[in-house]
Amino acid sequence: MTPPQRQRRHPSPELVEPVPKPEGEGGGKRPPERLYVVAGPDGERADLDLVTLIVARADPPPSATPEQTAMLRLTTAPLSVAELSAYLNLPFSVVTVLITEMLTAGLVQARAPIVRQALPDRSLLEAVMHGLQRL
Amino acid sequence: MDFKGSDTIPGPRTEDHLPHTAQAAVKIVIVGGFGVGKTTMVGSVSEIRPLTTEETMTQAGIGVDDNFGSDTKTATTVAMDFGRISITDQLVLYLFGTPGQERFWFLWNGLFEGALGAVVLVDTRRLEVSFDVIGRLEERGVPFVVAVNSFPDGPRYPVEDLRSALDLAPDIPIVECDARRRASSRDVLMTLMRFLHSLAMTGALT
Ligand SMILES: Nc1nc2c(ncn2[C@@H]2O[C@H](COP(=O)(O)OP(=O)(O)OP(=O)(O)O)[C@@H](O)[C@H]2O)c(=O)[nH]1
Numbered sequence: 309m310t311p312p313q314r315q316r317r318h319p320s321p322e323l324v325e326p327v328p329k330p331e332g333e334g335g336g337k338r339p340p341e342r343l344y345v346v347a348g349p350d351g352e353r354a355d356l357d358l359v360t361l362i363v364a365r366a367d368p369p370p371s372a373t374p375e376q377t378a379m380l381r382l383t384t385a386p387l388s389v390a391e392l393s394a395y396l397n398l399p400f401s402v403v404t405v406l407i408t409e410m411l412t413a414g415l416v417q418a419r420a421p422i423v424r425q426a427l428p429d430r431s432l433l434e435a436v437m438h439g440l441q442r443l
Numbered sequence: 444m445d446f447k448g449s450d451t452i453p454g455p456r457t458e459d460h461l462p463h464t465a466q467a468a469v470k471i472v473i474v475g476g477f478g479v480g481k482t483t484m485v486g487s488v489s490e491i492r493p494l495t496t497e498e499t500m501t502q503a504g505i506g507v508d509d510n511f512g513s514d515t516k517t518a519t520t521v522a523m524d525f526g527r528i529s530i531t532d533q534l535v536l537y538l539f540g541t542p543g544q545e546r547f548w549f550l551w552n553g554l555f556e557g558a559l560g561a562v563v564l565v566d567t568r569r570l571e572v573s574f575d576v577i578g579r580l581e582e583r584g585v586p587f588v589v590a591v592n593s594f595p596d597g598p599r600y601p602v603e604d605l606r607s608a609l610d611l612a613p614d615i616p617i618v619e620c621d622a623r624r625r626a627s628s629r630d631v632l633m634t635l636m637r638f639l640h641s642l643a644m645t646g647a648l649t
Pocket residue numbers: 475476477478479480481482483484540542592593594595620621622623
């Protein structure tokens with residue numbers, strides 16, 4: 309039996325996203341379709357990714373909405389945006405808006421993910437391999 | 444939105460809490476056609492019970508036929524399963540199992556762009572459902588490996604026949620796996636990591 313046949317495609321410049329430069333190298337321009345660029349507590353810009361880790365910085369203030377209170381309870385230990393979306397049973401985009409407000413209010417802190425880089429960090433890849441080996 | 448208040452929200456079990464030292468996360472995407480074993484693979488290697496994140500989109504964004512000009516908008520929910528593996532007390536790996544149709548990918552901010560790489564799960568009974576997704580990864584420059592899920596009733600092709608059918612470059616790993624087994628799924632992830640490492644060594648990863 310012969311399997312069906314595919315045709316290889318090639319990197320297309322308009323689809324290959326500019327890979328963000330490692331921190332400290334001029335910041336790098338963000339791809340325009342990143343919707344959730346927010347100002348962090350120190351004024352720096354942070355993208356909210358599915359795997360950005362969120363940590364509470366404060367107890368729920370009296371003014372906190374039920375969503376904010378729930379979010380602060382969940383993030384007493386670091387938790388990814390994806391996990392928050394799952395536990396709160398809210399769509400990713402809604403959670404992103406909530407977190408953006410809470411970042412601006414200084415209620416939570418965001419720990420940015422490590423993304424694929426132009427100069428990949430071999431020690432990072434090795435750490436992941438060691439971690440997987442222990443599974 | 445049906446929000447039930449903070450008292451009724453079940454959070455992670457205590458043993459599932461990440462340590463406070465967790466500084467950063469990385470992600471790997473597992474992509475493949477319907478029923479190819481994405482959820483199974485995420486579940487077999489995850490340290491937490493697999494979770495689901497959802498996104499809704501309106502009809503306009505889905506590209507289905509409109510209802511004879513009626514402007515009632517139907518919202519469609521697109522779900523993505525994910526799991527988690529703690530790598531060190533500072534680093535966490537997340538695995539996302541996502542449907543192959545690219546029209547849903549934009550829903551998740553930078554899902555592929557920030558990912559270390561991808562695993563393409565293929566089912567030899569329906570190889571062609573993976574063609575498009577492999578092409579999309581090539582176009583986006585996302586490094587990937589191919590994992591062939593062994594379904595008992597699926598045809599078995601020699602690896603070189605698969606490579607030529609899928610028109611894969613000679614360096615792209617193709618491995619067989621049983622997504623139900625943790626060790627097998629782990630080996631697929633290791634294959635991806637070794638591939639990424641070799642790309643890093645040769646400077647081929649851009
Ligand atoms: N024999 C065999 N069966 C598998 C394997 N992986 C998954 N299955 C079975 O295939 C079925 C579908 O697996 P899922 O993990 O739900 O597939 P999926 O890709 O998440 O499916 P959708 O989310 O519906 O697209 C289940 O009944 C699994 O038990 C495998 O490696 N070998």
